[in-house]
Amino acid sequence: MKKVRVTTAIMAMGFIGLTAMSCKDGKAEHSEEATMHTEMNHEEGMNHDEMDASNTMMDSDTQNSQSKQVLADYMSLKDALVATDEKAAANAGKKLENTLKNFKVDSYTSDDQKELKEIIETATEHAEHIGRSDIAHQREHFQMLTKDITDMVAITGTANTLYQQFCPMYAGNKGGAWLSMEKEIRNPYFGDKMMKCGKVQKEIN
């Protein structure tokens, strides 16, 4: 815990330092930074001018790429569970754990920050467990993780349409929800045993 805090502090200082430097030294560093950002975001096809337009722009851009990555990791975890692939699910869990640990909440409002921190704390725990458990246990944590990610998306928003789907048979007929990028049902709680079980509950835009 202490190590994490120290690392965060160092990273924060590094970030502040870099920002200060690029302000002073003008163009040379500026374009370098821009290239870096473009590399990071090339999927979204942003160009330099848009990147440098304003600070808010950059903030919302970091926000987008962070939450996009969380969703991407969540989806690969979900797909691994659909395939009942314990090893792939464990790897996806570890990747998600890492993404969540690096999630920066600074650019959100203070209320959102508090909520996000709580979400990230529990979601990280679930991801960590998924990284070292058997498939049944992975699915239990995936169910709880889904709640966290759903609440997170409510704050961060999503570029892609998400489908909240629900299988009424999971956990002794108490049911379990999950998020998907596709409308078609592919069940992560049962995999092959009941691939089509479930329905779309909600579309999240």
Next chain:
Amino acid sequence: MKILKIIALILLVVFVGIQFIPIERNQSDLVPKTDFLTVNNTPDNIGKLLQVACYDCHSNNTAYPWYNKVQPIAWFLEDHIKEGKKELNFSEWDEYSNRRKNSKLKSIISQIRDDKMPLFSYTLLHRDAVYSDSEKEEVINYMKAIKGSLQ
């Protein structure tokens, strides 16, 4: 034969020697305000069940039997306690966010229900930590009630 004696002697010296290595004990006389039992005003019978079966590894106060003060068993145990407290620390219950409490309660319920907790290696020596079916149900129902009151 001589070699065996020497080896035995070395082992004995090492065994005695490691007893003097100081170890951090997980003990505290103070029951913090954030303790699960305090916060929830848990009835005594349930509180007892939790203390006997969970608190040794999931709180800031372990009741050490004598053999757990002997090295290297103590090291093995220390590790378990550290791990256990990281997962769930009843002493710090009220420092958890509601979201985290919820997720912990859910895990507590499923772990007890599936007989994954208390650990087999623990109940092996702590026979009193084995729940009867009715005790199991009592604890699970209580945890469910707490979980319900959070939402």
